[in-house]
Amino acid sequence: MDTQHDIALTRALAEVPGPLPLSGVIHVTIPHTIRFTVVGNHLAQHAELSLTAIGIAVHIQSLPAGSQVSIKALAARFAEGETTIAAALRELETHGYLHRTRERLPNGRMITRTVFCNQPGALLMGGAVVPVAVAVPVAVAPVPVVTPVVPAPLPAPAPAPVPLPAPEPTPVPEEAPPPVRVPSRIAPKPPRRPLPQPRELTQELHRAASALLADLRRHAPELVLSEDDVEELVPGAAAWLERGAHPDAIRHALTTELPQPPKYPAKIVRHRLTVLLPPPLPGAQELAPVRRTPVTPFxxxxxxxxxxxxxxxxxxxxxxxxxxxxx
Structure with missing residues (x-):
């Protein structure tokens, strides 16, 4: 079988017009007659889509209408996991090839409406949608046929008219409730809160914050921070120290109930330094008792x-x- 295949490939290469390139791919193009899908180069050579996203887009485009293209259905068909397939579908949504919306049916059931567009650019420019081809009967010119003359038979007596039943009223369909629009899963996320900054980062405050961050791995072995991470997180720890937080309290807030296993220790520390920042200590004026207005006695x-x-x-x-x- 391999020998026959090599011979057929050699014959096909011999029929390729022009000189063969010294490097790169050589195309042996055989026209398709059945079971083929037209894919535009804007998708096949997309500069921002991953190879997984392009492959899934070609697969979805080749399926008939009504096929299941959910994450679980694609994961059962291909070797890629659900996480990889979900990320590829989000890429296609970002670039307009795929649209997924949640709609409510008249019976109250919620469904996911999946729409795939093979040319998002043409759709935005008002391109026409090609309808499904419908067979149209071709008009054929009548052929004259010579028939012998036959005497017409005597007319039969007309039957008695049969009363027709009254037509039933056509039921008026109830208006379906408007579809419920669910926010897309690719909506932009809110901007990340900035790391707290002290009013004045003195040398002593910088040294204390650096020692506190570098010492975290003694209390939580998972929080191993690099020198660059420590230098980046020093202002956040310094802001805590400047507000009068005790080092033990800061250490407890950063090392308690860590996710297992923590994939990004520096991001966890940054998030907790930002979100759990205590307010400044109140001054003597704020802590002074409220003076009451003297009341005139009766x-x-x-x-x-x-x-x-x-x-x-x-x-x-x-x-x-x-x-x-x-x-």
């Missing part, structure tokens, strides 16, 4: 026994007015 009028507010006992306002008039 007094009993010596003339009419009516209660009134006054810092000292005496007469109420009405009694004082009467005494003034009498005087």
């Amino acid at each position: 007094q009993t009028c010596e003339g009419c026994d009516r209660a009134f507010r006054s810092p000292a006992p005496g007469h109420c306002r009405d009694c004082r007015a009467q005494y003034w008039e009498a005087a």
Whole structure:
């Protein structure tokens, strides 16, 4: 079989027009007649798509409508895992080849609507969608046929008219609820919060923060930081120390309940230094007790026994007015 294959390949190379290149690929092109798919070079030679994404796109484009192209279905068909296939599908969504939306059916069931476009660029420019080919009957010119003249038979008596049943009213279809749009999984993520910075990174503060970060691996062997990682994370640890956090408290916040196994120790430390940053210690003014406004006590009028507010006992306002008039 190998010998026949080599002979056939040699004959095919002999029929290639022009001189053969000294290096690189040589194309032996045999026209397809059945079971083929047209793929554009914009996809096959895409500069930003991975090879896995291009292969999955070609596979999806070759499938008939209604085929299952979920992550689990593709993982069961190919040797790549679900993680690799999911990443490739996200690449195709990013570049417009694949669109996945969640829609609700009239019966309340949620489904995923998957649409594959073979030319996203042409779709954005208003390209026409090629409809499914429908067989159209070809008009054939009638051929005259000579038939013998036969006397017409006598007309038969017309049958009695049969009453037709009344047509049933056509049911009006209920309007389906609008599809529920779910945010795409490739939506841009919010920007990462910056690492805390101290008001003044002194030499002593820098030395204390560096020692604290380098000493983490004694308490958590998983947190092995490189010299570059320590130098990058020093401002965050210095901000904690500047706010009065004890080194033991900082060490406890950075080494407690670590994921197993931690893949990126520097990212874990950076995240905790940023998210768990304590507020600054309050000053003496903030901790001072709240001063209450003095309340004027009640007094009993010596003339009419009516209660009134006054810092000292005496007469109420009405009694004082009467005494003034009498005087």
